[in-house]
Amino acid sequence: MRGEERRKVTCIICPLGCDATVTIRNGRVIKVENIECPRGEDYILKEIEAPTRDFFTTVRVRGVGVPVCPVRATQPVPKEKLSDCSKELAKIVVDAPIKIGDVIAENLLGLGIDIIATRNLEQIEKKEN
Amino acid sequence: MIEENVDVTVIGGGAAGLAAAIHAKETGAERLTVLDRNGELGGILPQCIHTGFGLHHFRENLTGPEYIARFIERVRSLKVECKLDTMVLRVTPEKEVVAVNSLDGLMTLKSRAIVLAMGCRERPRGALRIPGTRPAGIFTAGTAQRLMDVEGYMLGKRIVILGSGDVGLIMARRFAMEGAKVEAVVEIMPYPGGLSRNLVQCLEDFQIPLLLEHTVTFVHGADRVEAVTIAKVDEGGSPISGTERMIPCDTLILSVGLIPENELSEAAGIVLDPATGGPVVNERMETSIPGIFACGNVVHVHDLVDYVTEMGELAGESAANYTLGKLPPLAGKIVLKVGQNVRYVVPQVISGEEPVALFLRVRRPMRNVKVKIGNLTMPIRAVRPPETVVLRLTEKRLATLGKEKELTVNIEEEP
Numbered sequence: 446m447r448g449e450e451r452r453k454v455t456c457i458i459c460p461l462g463c464d465a466t467v468t469i470r471n472g473r474v475i476k477v478e479n480i481e482c483p484r485g486e487d488y489i490l491k492e493i494e495a496p497t498r499d500f501f502t503t504v505r506v507r508g509v510g511v512p513v514c515p516v517r518a519t520q521p522v523p524k525e526k527l528s529d530c531s532k533e534l535a536k537i538v539v540d541a542p543i544k545i546g547d548v549i550a551e552n553l554l555g556l557g558i559d560i561i562a563t564r565n566l567e568q569i570e571k572k573e574n
Numbered sequence: 575m576i577e578e579n580v581d582v583t584v585i586g587g588g589a590a591g592l593a594a595a596i597h598a599k600e601t602g603a604e605r606l607t608v609l610d611r612n613g614e615l616g617g618i619l620p621q622c623i624h625t626g627f628g629l630h631h632f633r634e635n636l637t638g639p640e641y642i643a644r645f646i647e648r649v650r651s652l653k654v655e656c657k658l659d660t661m662v663l664r665v666t667p668e669k670e671v672v673a674v675n676s677l678d679g680l681m682t683l684k685s686r687a688i689v690l691a692m693g694c695r696e697r698p699r700g701a702l703r704i705p706g707t708r709p710a711g712i713f714t715a716g717t718a719q720r721l722m723d724v725e726g727y728m729l730g731k732r733i734v735i736l737g738s739g740d741v742g743l744i745m746a747r748r749f750a751m752e753g754a755k756v757e758a759v760v761e762i763m764p765y766p767g768g769l770s771r772n773l774v775q776c777l778e779d780f781q782i783p784l785l786l787e788h789t790v791t792f793v794h795g796a797d798r799v800e801a802v803t804i805a806k807v808d809e810g811g812s813p814i815s816g817t818e819r820m821i822p823c824d825t826l827i828l829s830v831g832l833i834p835e836n837e838l839s840e841a842a843g844i845v846l847d848p849a850t851g852g853p854v855v856n857e858r859m860e861t862s863i864p865g866i867f868a869c870g871n872v873v874h875v876h877d878l879v880d881y882v883t884e885m886g887e888l889a890g891e892s893a894a895n896y897t898l899g900k901l902p903p904l905a906g907k908i909v910l911k912v913g914q915n916v917r918y919v920v921p922q923v924i925s926g927e928e929p930v931a932l933f934l935r936v937r938r939p940m941r942n943v944k945v946k947i948g949n950l951t952m953p954i955r956a957v958r959p960p961e962t963v964v965l966r967l968t969e970k971r972l973a974t975l976g977k978e979k980e981l982t983v984n985i986e987e988e989p
Contacts (some may be wrong), residue, residue, distance in 0.1 A: 512726035515623035
């Protein structure tokens with residue numbers, strides 16, 4: 446059995462920004478100190494045991510005046526998968542027209558999340574230069 | 575030359591201008607024109623592809639393009655006239671807006687009310703006077719954002735970011751996510767300039783060092799940036815000799831402040847507040863010239879677009895009411911002055927009779943403070959310079975304020 450580890454984690458739930466001290470054993474949080482509210486404690490717990498992040502990037506598009514379309518994941522992505530998601534989407538080229546909410550990739554990397562377009566790309570005319 | 579009579583002219587089709595246009599129309603302004611020099615509506619939002627927009631206004635976590643698309647659709651369904659690729663050349667105190675585009679040529683819009691919503695601009699390298707060469711590879715953060723996330727260019731492989739404002743932090747994450755190495759974010763102040771969620775999710779997540787009390791003292795490279803020299807600074811912000819260190823990189827990103835864009839306002843003779851860089855406004859967002867209103871980043875630089883929308887809606891409603899003769903003079907006039915620890919407060923003039931939201935910026939991070947305005951005291955747990963403090967003066971709070979002609983806004987730290 447590994448020993449205990451103590452780590453400082455900044456809470457981002459509110460502007461107070463508590464600098465919590467977390468005691469971790471075998472990847473599990475066993476104690477959170479210096480935190481002022483239950484919401485913050487939940488955040489810290491999740492941040493240590495299963496951190497997730499909003500994921501967004503651009504994918505290449507054909508058929509409009511701009512070369513890329515912004516996209517995002519429908520749900521937060523496990524933090525350690527962010528870079529894999531980004532690399533996977535770099536392989537994709539999408540044809541316009543595209544509407545906000547169009548699914549660009551289904552069940553990305555088997556994570557159970559979809560990638561959707563966040564911008565309408567039908568009315569943008571090709572610009573000179 | 576076209577001459578046209580309109581009820582309300584809105585200058586700028588970003589978050590503030592669109593919110594103003596929608597509310598002006600809904601309040602009853604008939605002839606409404608939005609002018610924007612860009613080829614599409616939305617201002618800065620289409621390039622802000624990250625999430626975090628709309629948490630207050632829609633109670634949803636949206637990206638920039640999604641947030642602004644809702645307003646663009648509303649403007650279209652209300653059939654508000656929008657003239658794009660249109661440059662406004664002059665605004666007169668008589669409320670004439672002189673503009674030009676390649677379709678209509680020169681036009682004068684004789685307006686019964688005007689809403690200024692021109693936004694802000696980034697502070698460029700020239701304003702920093704960083705010594706060194708002038709190679710390619712130096713971008714302001716917003717320009718880098720547009721080039722990467724709208725135009726699809728990858729700008730570099732080894733990045734140094736000067737300034738820890740939110741756009742700089744967000745670009746640090748974008749570069750890291752797209753495979754570049756972000757060597758450091760360099761901040762001259764002793765505290766970071768961005769929101770704490772961005773410090774965690776944009777820097778800590780990618781192990782990007784944040785060097786506080788440091789600055790870039792030299793840019794190296796002939797054709798392309800090859801390195802920057804950084805140094806620690808003293809309390810006055812001057813580089814300390816002997817602390818210099820060179821960081822090899824190919825790109826320098828500047829995130830060193832935003833400046834409200836008020837050339838038009840100034841030329842019209844509108845009174846500006848030196849603390850905000852924007853027009854002095856009253857609680858209806860009316861400037862020193864009756865019938866000319868202002869909202870969004872042209873008034874002061876916001877941290878959240880949701881507040882821009884709130885301010886835009888108010889400005890649009892006021893402008894429409896002005897043209898309809900439904901905007902009586904303010905029931906009172908209290909000028910708000912900034913006191914200790916307060917950098918600015920908007921609006922600068924309130925009636926003291928109507929509920930109003932005050933937007934404040936503090937000078938330094940503090941905990942357990944008391945905001946004092948006249949006889950009113952409000953406790954706040956924590957304040958930081960990058961985060962707007964919003965004080966909602968309800969009727970109950972206004973009753974304790976006191977009816978002075980001038981009130982000072984102080985923030986006191988508990989001993």
